[in-house]
Amino acid sequence: MSIEKLQAHWGFTAMPFRRDLPAASLLRFAAHAEAAARTRWLIDQHAFGVLTGEVGAGKTAAARAATAGLDASRHTLVYLPNPAVGARGIYNAIVTALGETPRFHYSSLIPQAADVLAAESAERGRQVVLIIDEAHLMDTGQLEAVRLLTNADMDSRSPLACLLIGQPTLRRRIKLGAFAALDQRITLRYAMPGMSEKETKTYIAHHTALAGRADTLFSDDAAALIHQNSRGLPRAVNNLAVAALIAAFAAGKSIVDESSARAAVTEVATD
Structure with a gap:
C-alpha cells in the first residue's frame, strides 16, 4: 500500500495528523x-x-x-x-x-x-x-x-x-x-492534561479538514474509542487515527467506523 493510494482513497490533499503543521494550523484545545x-x-x-x-x-x-x-x-x-x-x-x-x-x-x-x-x-x-x-x-x-x-x-x-x-x-x-x-x-x-472526549473528536475533524475532507470521516464510535485508548494525548490520537484510516482503507470502507478503530487499537497495542 502506498501513501498516494491511501490519500486518493480518502480524497486527501495531504496526509492528516502530521507533526509539521505550522503553528497557526494547530488546534487550540x-x-x-x-x-x-x-x-x-x-x-x-x-x-x-x-x-x-x-x-x-x-x-x-x-x-x-x-x-x-x-x-x-x-x-x-x-x-x-x-x-x-x-x-x-x-x-x-x-x-x-x-x-x-x-x-x-x-x-x-x-x-x-x-x-x-x-x-x-x-x-x-x-x-x-x-x-x-x-x-x-x-x-x-x-x-x-x-x-x-x-x-x-x-x-x-x-x-x-x-x-x-x-x-x-x-x-x-x-x-x-x-x-x-x-x-x-x-x-x-x-x-x-489530555484532551476531553469532545476535544478529541474536534481534533480529529480538524486534522482531516486540513487534509481536504471537511465532512465527517470518523464515526462517533470510532472517535470515542480512539479517545479512550489515547487518553486524549494528541500524539497517541495521531497514531491511532492514522492506523484506523489504513484499516478502513484496507477493508474498502468509505468512513472510519468502530471496527476500523478497534483494529487500529489492536495493531498499535501490539506494535
Whole structure:
C-alpha cells in the first residue's frame, strides 16, 4: 500500500495528523491554549517556568505556538531539544546563539554567558527566551547551571525568560530539597492534561479538514474509542487515527467506523 493510494482513497490533499503543521494550523484545545498563554506570560515577565505533561501531551507544540509570533527584533529564541549536551552545552548554545564563540575553559564560559545575556538586553534591546525540552533528563549540574543563569544585578532581575519542558518526573524532582533554590525561582508551573472526549473528536475533524475532507470521516464510535485508548494525548490520537484510516482503507470502507478503530487499537497495542 502506498501513501498516494491511501490519500486518493480518502480524497486527501495531504496526509492528516502530521507533526509539521505550522503553528497557526494547530488546534487550540483547552490545555494547549492554557499552556501557550502561560508561556507568553512567562516571556513577558522574564520569568522562569516549568511545563510538564505525559509523553505526547502537546507540550512542545504549545511552546511552539507561544513563540511563533515573537518579534525577532525584540526577542532571541534559544531552543535546546535535548539536554544531553550537558551544562557546558547549555552555555555553549546560548553564547553561540548570541553571536559569540564559546570560551574553551568552563570557568570562563560561565561569565561569558552572563555577559552576552546582559549585552543582548542592554545593547541590542532583545530579550533572550531559553526553552529546554526533555528537561526531565537534566542532571543536577544542568539544573544548577540554569538557575545560575537567572541571576542578574545582585538577584534583582532575570536576564532571560526560561521554560523547562518535560515529563511529570521533572516537577517531582524539582520539589526535592536539593533543588530548593531552583524551586523558589519558578513562577510558572503548568501540568498539561489530555484532551476531553469532545476535544478529541474536534481534533480529529480538524486534522482531516486540513487534509481536504471537511465532512465527517470518523464515526462517533470510532472517535470515542480512539479517545479512550489515547487518553486524549494528541500524539497517541495521531497514531491511532492514522492506523484506523489504513484499516478502513484496507477493508474498502468509505468512513472510519468502530471496527476500523478497534483494529487500529489492536495493531498499535501490539506494535
